[in-house]
Amino acid sequence: MTPIVAEPANRTPAPISNHTPPFPNRIPVLIVGGGPVGLTLAALLARYGVPSLVAEADEGYCTGSRAICISRRSQEILGWIGADVPLVRKGLPWVGGRSYFRDTEVLHFTMPSEPGERFAPMLNIQQYFIEQYAHQAALTHQPAADIRWNARVASVRPERDGVEVVVDTPTGRHAVQADWVVACDGGRSTVRDQLGLELKGTEYDGRYVIVDIRQPTERAVERLAWFDPPSNPGSTILMHRQPENVWRIDYQIRADEDPVEAVKPQNVLPRVQSHLSMIGEDAPWEPLWISMYNAKCLTLDTYRHGRVFFSGDAAHLVPIFGVRGLNSGLDDAGNLAWKLARVITGRAPEQLLDSYTVERRHAALENMAYGAKSTEFMAPPNFAYQLMREATLRLAANDPTVRSLINPRQTTPIAYLGSPLNQPEPKAPWANGLAAPGSTAPDAQLPGGRHLTSHFGADFVCLAFGYHEPRGVDQLRSRGITPLAISPDSAEAWRRYGLGHGMDEAMVLVRPDGYVMGRWHGRDGDAVAAAFDQSGVGR
Amino acid sequence: MTDHELDQAYSVLCQALTTVGPERAPMLLSMVCLSLMSRLDRADQVLPLIATATARCRDTPHVP
Numbered sequence: 064m065t066p067i068v069a070e071p072a073n074r075t076p077a078p079i080s081n082h083t084p085p086f087p088n089r090i091p092v093l094i095v096g097g098g099p100v101g102l103t104l105a106a107l108l109a110r111y112g113v114p115s116l117v118a119e120a121d122e123g124y125c126t127g128s129r130a131i132c133i134s135r136r137s138q139e140i141l142g143w144i145g146a147d148v149p150l151v152r153k154g155l156p157w158v159g160g161r162s163y164f165r166d167t168e169v170l171h172f173t174m175p176s177e178p179g180e181r182f183a184p185m186l187n188i189q190q191y192f193i194e195q196y197a198h199q200a201a202l203t204h205q206p207a208a209d210i211r212w213n214a215r216v217a218s219v220r221p222e223r224d225g226v227e228v229v230v231d232t233p234t235g236r237h238a239v240q241a242d243w244v245v246a247c248d249g250g251r252s253t254v255r256d257q258l259g260l261e262l263k264g265t266e267y268d269g270r271y272v273i274v275d276i277r278q279p280t281e282r283a284v285e286r287l288a289w290f291d292p293p294s295n296p297g298s299t300i301l302m303h304r305q306p307e308n309v310w311r312i313d314y315q316i317r318a319d320e321d322p323v324e325a326v327k328p329q330n331v332l333p334r335v336q337s338h339l340s341m342i343g344e345d346a347p348w349e350p351l352w353i354s355m356y357n358a359k360c361l362t363l364d365t366y367r368h369g370r371v372f373f374s375g376d377a378a379h380l381v382p383i384f385g386v387r388g389l390n391s392g393l394d395d396a397g398n399l400a401w402k403l404a405r406v407i408t409g410r411a412p413e414q415l416l417d418s419y420t421v422e423r424r425h426a427a428l429e430n431m432a433y434g435a436k437s438t439e440f441m442a443p444p445n446f447a448y449q450l451m452r453e454a455t456l457r458l459a460a461n462d463p464t465v466r467s468l469i470n471p472r473q474t475t476p477i478a479y480l481g482s483p484l485n486q487p488e489p490k491a492p493w494a495n496g497l498a499a500p501g502s503t504a505p506d507a508q509l510p511g512g513r514h515l516t517s518h519f520g521a522d523f524v525c526l527a528f529g530y531h532e533p534r535g536v537d538q539l540r541s542r543g544i545t546p547l548a549i550s551p552d553s554a555e556a557w558r559r560y561g562l563g564h565g566m567d568e569a570m571v572l573v574r575p576d577g578y579v580m581g582r583w584h585g586r587d588g589d590a591v592a593a594a595f596d597q598s599g600v601g602r
Numbered sequence: 603m604t605d606h607e608l609d610q611a612y613s614v615l616c617q618a619l620t621t622v623g624p625e626r627a628p629m630l631l632s633m634v635c636l637s638l639m640s641r642l643d644r645a646d647q648v649l650p651l652i653a654t655a656t657a658r659c660r661d662t663p664h665v666p
Contacts, residue, residue, distance in 0.1 A: 436613065447619030447627065451612060457658040467605035468612055 086230070086237040087209065090116040091407055093228055093241035094208075095216050095254050098125060099190060100375035100392040101247030102197035105208035106144035107400035110521070113407050114206045116239065118214040118230050120248075124198075127352040128275040129190040130389030131303055131311050132286075136476045136503065137390045138182040139577060140397045141193070143520030144200035147182070153192055153306050156183030160286030162469050166293055166341075169459035170469040181506060181514040185473065187284065187305050190389065219244065219257035221369050243403060245372045247396075252377035258368055262361035262380060264431070269442025271356045271383070272325055274312045274335055278348035280304065286471060290456050294341035295334050299441060309351065312338070313383075315442055326353050358382035358438040360431040366420040372399060379427040384437035387430040387474045394476075394576075395423050397520075401575035410543070411600055418484055418599075426477035437472045476503040479578060486572070486581025486594050493561030493582070500581050504573045507556035509549070515556060518547055519577040523600075525591055528557060529568035535588025542592055542601055544572070574600075 092108055094101045097119025108115045133141075133154065141147050159173035174184035201208035213233050220227040226244045230237050246254035255262075287302040294300075301313040312335060316325045324330055331353050339348065362379040366372060375392030399419050405411035443449040455468045478501045479485065485500035497505050504526075506516040518524050523544040527533040530551065539546050549556050560582075562569055570591050571582040580598070583590055595601055603611070615634065619627050639648045 436609065439613070439616065445620055446624045447616045450619065450627065451616050455612075458655070461654060461658070465608075468609060470605075 083234075084209075086211070086232065086234070087116060087239060088237075089240045090114060090209075091242045092116070092403065093118065093226070093239055093244045095219075095228070095244060095246050096248030096252075096375075096377065097121075097194070097198075097210060097212065098247060098249060098375070099130065099193045099197055099389055100396050101245070102194055102201055102208075102210070103141065103144065103146075103393055104245060104247060104374065104396040104400055105210065106146070106197050106201035106204070107396060108404060109201050109204035109206065109208045110144060111400065111404035111408070112204075112206070113404045115208045116241075117201075117208055117210040118216055118228075119210070119212050120215040120253075122212050124191040124194040126191070127354065128273050128311055130193070130386070131187050131189060131305055132386035132390075132473075133186045133188060133193070134386065134390045134474050135182045135184050136474075137393045138186060139516050139520070140393045141196070142182075142517065143397070144197065145203065146193075146196035146200045149196045149199075150186065150188065150193065151182070154186040154188035155284045155304055155306055156186045157284040157286070158184050160288065160471070162288040162290065163292065164290050164456035164460065167460045169290075169456055170466045172470050174473060179508055181508075181516060185286075185386075187303055187311075189305055189307075189309070192306070193389075216248070216253050216257075219254050219371070221258070221371060224370075226370050241370075242407070243370050243372070245374055245399065245403075246377040247374045247392075248377050250376040250380050252373070254371065255363070255373065255377055258371060260363055260368070262363060264359065264361035264380075265435070266361070267358040267382070267438050267442055267444055268318065269357060269438070269444065270316050270320075270322055270325070271313045271442070272316055272331060273352070273354045273356055274314075274331055274350065275305075275352040276310050276312065276335060276348045276350050277308050278310055278339070278344060279308045279346050280310070280344055282344070286473075288471070289338075290452075292338065292341060294338040298334075300338055301441075310344075310348075313356070314338075322355055326355050328353065356383055358384065358434070358442060360435055362424065362427050362431070366395075366423055367416060372403075372416075372419065374399060374423075378423070379431070381427070381430045382434035382438040384441045385430075385434050385472050385474055387434055390474045391426060391430050391477075394426065397576045398423055401522075405600065410602060412602060415599055418482060422479040422482050422484075425479060425481070429477045430474070433472050433474075440469070441471075478502045484574070484580055484598060484600060486598065488582070489584055491584050494558075494563055495561045498560040498571055498579050498582060500579050502579050504571070504577050504579050505556075505559040507553060507559050509556065510552045515549075516577060518545075519573055520575065522575050523580075523595070524573045525588065526556075526560070526569075526571040526573060527586060527588070528560065528562055528571070529586045531586065533570060533586035533588045535590075535592055538592035539588045542595055544591070544595065546588065 092115040094117045097117045105115045105117050158176040162170040215231045217231050218229040226241045228239045284304045289300045299315040303311040359380040366378045374395035381387045402415050439448050459466045525544050525546045528549045568586045572580045574580050622630050
């Protein structure tokens with residue numbers, strides 16, 4: 064993609080081990096691709112005690128400007144591997160943004176957020192830091208993940224009970240027998256090519272230039288968007304602050320501009336300077352990165368092909384607008400890790416793995432529908448969308464009823480409607496559907512300050528809302544389900560899980576990836592255990 | 603109408619405009635607009651909207 068203007072100065076190179084053990088001949092899980100999704104998956108598997116080998120073609124962490132906005136849900140997932148601590152320490156949290164038409168503010172939006180919450184709705188950070196933190200997490204468990212840089216997959220040959228993968232490394236060519244392969248090797252996936260698979264869907268013509276610059280600023284951390292700004296008439300410009308005084312700037316180029324010319328510094332830097340001057344950012348600055356982007360809605364038909372899985376950009380490409388790329392990739396890793404670990408350790412039948420495609424492809428299609436909407440506003444595909452956008456922007460300054468159309472539709476967790484793992488709802492109603500099966504289990508602060516979601520991400524948890532010890536606790540524990548009593552003192556949790564004030568008792572079964580699998584009125588752990596046994600997640 | 607419903611209607615209108623093409627777009631928009639106006643209870647509900655749209659059309663140059 065990419066002329067690099069200057070290497071990000073503070074980028075941490077991948078650590079080089081002094082002692083590299085021999086390349087393994089056999090491995091339970093081979094992860095192709097050591098980007099943020101592959102490394103997070105490796106760390107999650109390590110936490111479950113499942114050995115994995117990560118083969119990354121590059122020599123270290125990514126360079127340049129890639130994913131930068133990490134959702135609350137992704138922060139939770141990174142929390143499962145302990146990467147949330149450095150992430151939050153380094154990243155810049157934010158809760159909303161502003162959009163301008165020419166020089167007039169036409170939208171000020173905020174995402175749901177409240178004091179005391181565990182994570183901000185969104186956090187900005189360079190992708191190479193995420194890779195670094197996930198990598199470190201993958202090395203802290205035993206058996207630690209075996210991560211090989213400069214390891215380029217040459218061929219992938221599916222077999223009946225595994226996959227033979229040939230990897231080229233600086234020490235030569237190695238053949239590895241993997242029981243399972245997970246392709247996390249991005250939009251130009253080698254594994255996908257090797258299996259003769261193609262992404263299908265739509266590409267948009269509208270092109271955006273991506274520019275990172277270093278410039279100190281005191282400006283609040285927000286998503287900033289300008290439509291037709293005086294600094295660059297006719298263009299659309301997005302700005303995000305990143306750590307270490309880096310601005311990420313995205314701007315749309317005209318349909319008649321040559322993409323090759325458009326990324327040349329002599330064409331980029333004056334536009335950036337013009338805009339910085341317009342918004343009063345006058346400190347000296349230097350360019351770090353320039354590349355080009357166009358929106359895509361592409362996906363594989365299925366994310367499991369025998370013993371090969373696809374995750375992240377290797378499985379689906381979603382538009383940049385609404386920040387669903389890496390965020391959906393991390394959810395892929397979170398979904399697959401516990402299922403694969405249960406099957407590999409003999410605690411669940413292999414059929415559990417089929418639910419990965421059902422759930423994550425549904426999520427990809429939802430993400431594409433939202434992403435397409437965002438793209439149609441940010442890069443109008445024809446005169447009709449252009450005309451309607453202009454009408455919206457002209458009205459929005461005075462007419463609040465149309466402002467929601469400008470909202471960037473930022474990523475939110477996708478409910479797994481229709482998942483085969485969802486347990487039937489009881490006839491008696493709930494006060495709300497926030498914790499319906501297939502939804503992400505709502506967070507709430509518990510007495511003492513700990514957050515509910517901090518209990519998720521390892522194994523099954525059964526939330527027992529009630530006044531007394533639930534029945535059948537031993538039945539739960541024997542299945543590896545951790546009961547967690549939620550007393551009526553946790554009024555916020557009771558409310559969010561759809562329980563009337565001080566009246567009901569209930570059991571809510573939460574999957575290792577923080578999704579609700581089922582909920583039952585009363586406090587009968589035996590009923591939960593029976594449903595668990597029938598569901599195909601255990602044996 | 604909820605934000606979500608407005609968003610859906612917006613997309614349907616964009617698709618309809620795409621279908622009829624730029625030459626017939628003013629006709630389509632005029633027909634939709636007339637249908638909406640005729641469903642309101644009183645003229646004073648629509649006259650300020652026409653005045654605002656007229657002003658906003660004039661005071662900002664058109665983006666090609």
